[in-house]
Amino acid sequence: MSFAWANSYEPKNPFMVWMDEKLPLPRLVYNAIGAGYPVPRNLNYMWNFGVLAGFFLVFQIVTGIILAMHYAANTDVAFGQIEHIMRNVNYGWLMKYAHANGASFFFMVIYLHIFRGFYYSSYKAPREMIWLLGVVIFLLMMATAFMGYVLPWGQMSFWGAKVITGLFGAIPFIGEPLQVWLVGGYAPNNSTLNRFFSLHFLLPFVILGAVILHVWALHIPGSSNPTGVEVKKESDTVPFHPYYTAKDGWFLGLVLTLFAFVVFFAPNALGHAENWIEANPLSTPALIVPEWYFYPFYAILRAFTGDLTIPFTGIVLIEAKLLGVIAMFGSILLWFFLPWLDKSPVRSGSYRPMFRIFFWIFVIDMAALFYLGGAKAEEPYIVMSQIATAWYFLHFLVILPIVSQIEVPKALPFSITEAVLGKDEPAAQTAAEPAE
């Protein structure tokens, strides 16, 4: 992996020489995230979010393990156990708020990371595998976050779990037995809490494994860049260290400062007050909604209000609930097909005038879905989420394939060097193939 001109690792002191012979771990690090990994020199700040996502994954694992030392997965005591952490455990309040808001920040960072991918079509060859693994990671993250939210056993924990596990009941024939089997009963109960705790502890490590594959796959072609023109020669790149370690480092500081503002001064701003009430299966909250990062998909789920029937006969082909479930899962699963839906040879949205307009319309559409997923299930929100949902599917499945077919892209720069410096040495215009 990596380019021909990459710096090579040469251990200097005798211990590192010895180490390199026995276990070349320093060499691996040097070649993966050190001076031995050449990276395009023109990356903008949208390329910082991968490293940030990695940071928050580790952060969640560390705070989560500390919380797990004080938590108890039992419906009789779980809610009180959180209060015990908040009140009696040294800096327990900090761990609890850091972990809850850490999840929010993790998702914020991931959404920006994914939207970078949409705009610069990072999913295109030769980076399809990075993208596919990314979608797998995103699905795992959603499962993990959903189960984590159940653990404090508040009202939203319980009712959110009830609504989401209830979705399995929509599957024809096997739905209901499947749901009872997954939940361990007819409604979320002590068995549910136990298995969710177990899985919530396990899945982050599965994510970690998937992230390692994701980064491995990234290191085969190397990062793309804002022009979408592939690296051709040494002057197109800089070594990851110190250039991107410095850039990622200071940017991490900035994001952590923002994060600290939320954790210390508004730790409940992103959550629901309802979840500070202990779960009560006999009292349904007025509005059941998930955490904000699930809103777009929750809006899609709720958009389907009518059964699919044969007109004038009243024969139901597919029930509304099942349609919603298909659409909700479909809305993410379709990302798997993105590399093959968008066939434009140009990667970067900056050189695709038509795509660019639709990209920004899509951003607005997503913003609308974010808003609507948390709104009450009443008009005008229902009609609005139906329109926004329709646009979501049209954008990916109809507009994107057609636009990539008919659009005339702008002229691309010859090389990254030219894009940065405005000119490039013609003599140096010999393309170098990335060597593996």
Add this chain to the structure above:
Amino acid sequence: MTIRLGGILFGLGITGVLLLWSLLPGALNFAFPTKPDYYAFQEKNIAPEGGFSFDGPLGTWDTQQLQRGYQVYKEVCSACHSLKFVAFRNLQEIGYTEAEVRAEAASWEVPGIDPKDGSVVKRPGLPTDMFPSPYANEVEARAFNNNALPPDLTLITKARNDGVHYVYSLMQGYNEVDPEDQAKSPDFETPAGLYFNEYFYNINIAMPPQLLDGIVTYSDGTEATEEQMAQDITAFLTWAGEPTLIKRKQTGWFVIGFLLFATFFGFMSYKTVWAGKKKKKGDVELV
């Protein structure tokens, strides 16, 4: 090619189903939005003049006020409510000495077991006991309260939207029905056994008005007006809900100060490292 064709078909299919079977029939409802008949009475929460001492990033506890709030809790609220996650020993955090806490705890009755015959009895509280509920169980609580259940108050200021101001407002929300609002919702009425309160989520609340002027006599001599007591009990319950609130904000300043410092140096080294690698002024615009 097949993927794109399949994609287009699936995309058109799912939007078609959505638009024809969900949006079209539903659009009829759109013309007739329904609102609950009491919405006209709902008022926005109010805040005390000058705010609370613990508001904002620089807030602090006013221990004098917390102690007054504790007095209101003990003499008024605790007749029906509990604070099941707060222990008497926590009162030390609001300025009582260890001896005072012991005496204070002993002035409460908590459920216990007779060491001689094992029967369920009441015994004086110890500093490690939690603030008890006046009722033995939910059935008894409902029986005494017209079938309504007085909630535990530990987390009340966190368990409602804008909870601090909500509690402050609710305590003072037993006002006359505005005839204009009544005209908008002519069917609205307050059933017997409930009380009109314009801050409660469905307006009629089972809790009667509590903070009648002078219902407590403050030991620090402060005049016990409804507004004063509402402020004090809100402060006390905010503390009960999150005793670490002020420590959290103070820690925050320290952490943010450190982060800003580290970020600044990170930025400076980033600038140094990249000097010469960026495009310079006069170069062609980077796309």
